[in-house]
Amino acid sequence: xYKVKILSVDDDLDILDVIEATLEDDYxxxxxxxxxxxxxxxxxxxxxxxxxxxxxxxGTGPEIAQTxxxxxxxxxxxxxxxxxxxxVEDKVLxxxxxxxxxxxxxxxxxxxxxxxKMLINRSNIHLDANPLTRLPGNITITKELEKRIQSQTKxxxxxxxxxxxxxxxxxxxxxxxxxxxxxxGRLLIDILHRQGSPTDFIGHIGGDDFVMISVPExxxxxxxxxxxxxxxxxxxxxxxxxxIRGYIETKDRDGSIKKFSFPTISIGIISNQNRNFSHVAxxxxxxxxxxxxxxxxxxxxxVSDRRVAED
Numbered sequence: 681x682y683k684v685k686i687l688s689v690d691d692d693l694d695i696l697d698v699i700e701a702t703l704e705d706d707y708x709x710x711x712x713x714x715x716x717x718x719x720x721x722x723x724x725x726x727x728x729x730x731x732x733x734x735x736x737x738x739g740t741g742p743e744i745a746q747t748x749x750x751x752x753x754x755x756x757x758x759x760x761x762x763x764x765x766x767x768v769e770d771k772v773l774x775x776x777x778x779x780x781x782x783x784x785x786x787x788x789x790x791x792x793x794x795x796x797k798m799l800i801n802r803s804n805i806h807l808d809a810n811p812l813t814r815l816p817g818n819i820t821i822t823k824e825l826e827k828r829i830q831s832q833t834k835x836x837x838x839x840x841x842x843x844x845x846x847x848x849x850x851x852x853x854x855x856x857x858x859x860x861x862x863x864x865g866r867l868l869i870d871i872l873h874r875q876g877s878p879t880d881f882i883g884h885i886g887g888d889d890f891v892m893i894s895v896p897e898x899x900x901x902x903x904x905x906x907x908x909x910x911x912x913x914x915x916x917x918x919x920x921x922x923x924i925r926g927y928i929e930t931k932d933r934d935g936s937i938k939k940f941s942f943p944t945i946s947i948g949i950i951s952n953q954n955r956n957f958s959h960v961a962x963x964x965x966x967x968x969x970x971x972x973x974x975x976x977x978x979x980x981x982x983v984s985d986r987r988v989a990e991d
Contacts (some may be wrong), residue, residue, distance in 0.1 A: 683708040684800055687727040689718045689744075690762065691737055695785065699731060702789040703796065715739030719747065722754065726814055729799055732779070734763040742777035749778035752869055752882050753814045758799040762787075812858055813865035815884035821891055824881050825960045828893060829952075836899035836951040838982075839967040840868065840906065842888035843975060847940035848917055851930040860917050860943075861888060867913065868892065871905045891967075896951045903947045903982035911980050914942040946974035947982035 685708045688699045693713070700709045710725055712718040715738045722730070730748075732741045741761050748754040761779045775782070780802075781795055808817035816824075828835045842864065849857035868890055872882050881893040894902060915923050922928050932938040948970025950963055957963055966985055974983040 684728045685710065685725055686729045686731060686796070687712060687718070687721055687725065688731045689713070689736070689741075690731075690733040691735075692733070695733070695762070698789070699792065702792050706793075707796070713737075715744055718744055722748070726753070727757065728803070729758045729760065729796060731760045731762065731796075734761055742773050742779070745777040745779050752816070752872070753865070756803065756809060756816075757814070758803045760795055760799060810884035810886065812861050813884045815865055815869075815882060815890070817883065818885060821883040821885065822960050824883070824893060825963060829957050829960070832956075834896055834951070834953055836894050836896045836949060836953070837963055837967060838892040838894070838899055838903060838906075839948040839950075839971050840864075840890040840892070841946045841971050841975070843944040843946055843980075844940045845888040845943055846933075847928060847930050847938075848943065851928045851940075852919070856917070863913065864888070864910070864945075865890065867909055868906060871902060871909065875902050875905050896953045899949045899951065900982070900984065903949060906947065907945060907980040907982065910945045911942075914944070917943060944980040946971050946977075946980070948974055949982055949984040951985065 683706075686703060687710045688696055688703075689712045690696050690699075691713045696711050696713070700711065703709055710721055710727065712721050713736075715736050718730075718732075718736075721727075732744060734741045736744075741763075745759055745761070748757060748759070758781075759779045760781045760783060762783055762785055764785045780799055783791065783795055808819040809815065810817050825837070842860075845857065845860070848860060865884060868882060872880055872892060872894075876892075876894050876898055880895075880898075883891050885891055892902065918928060927939045927941045929937055929939055948967045950966050950970065970983045970985055974981045977983075
């Protein structure tokens with residue numbers, strides 16, 4: 681049974697012990713005592729909730745919260761901030777940095793448990809994040825597309841799909857497949873940070889399907905970077921012996937044994953630069969069509985929709 685993962689951050693070891701003793705029966709608790717250790721553990725364990733001290737030896741809680749809120753993976757991760765002072769200024773700064781709730785030290789175990797349960801319940805209700813990548817899921821993706829359509833600003837949508845991913849799952853097992861999905865999600869996030877615009881969006885449709893929303897002039901730049909960087913890491917999805925051989929052997933969808941080389945990535949790009957969209961379903965249908973066209977190319981590739989709407 682899955683246990684909700686909580687990262688507890690404080691440079692006071694006694695506080696960490698109290699938090700662990702209060703929550704360990706119901707939650708999977710990890711601990712950190714510095715800003716650097718916190719950011720590293722967040723990436724490694726992908727916590728469902730963070731209990732964050734206001735002051736740390738090498739930084740502050742609000743600074744960490746601001747860093748997380750700039751990362752699409754952790755933008756919705758609940759943060760409960762602790763402070764020993766309880767001053768109004770601290771609370772305002774914490775809330776402005778993206779903290780979800782506040783608690784003043786010393787606190788009672790009952791209050792801690794109540795606030796943790798409340799934040800987790802609230803997160804489960806409002807967030808449809810993919811459990812593997814923590815990226816927004818289909819509900820959020822649809823809302824984001826609807827918002828772009830209604831705003832009438834120019835945007836581009838990139839649909840990403842991995843080729844031969846089922847073969848990796850079948851040959852190595854779902855655990856390896858999950859690791860591949862998480863790595864691809866992180867790769868796409870990093871590319872969006874470097875190549876995208878401040879208002880860009882990334883979501884995880886499910887399985888090996890991802891979506892990005894950017895501005896039209898950035899779309900093909902992002903697609904080319906994704907292809908280059910994915911092709912670089914794709915051989916690492918195989919074991920050493922299979923990587924040297926250059927392929928794995930497993931059943932295809934028809935049940936026949938087939939050789940599968942390193943996975944590739946197919947990308948469909950749609951834009952409203954030369955047409956208008958009135959519904960998300962239009963975008964999804966064209967995106968699926970373009971991805972299928974890209975899949976027919978025997979390597980990682982993108983296909984852009986060049987059609988212009990008829991008057």
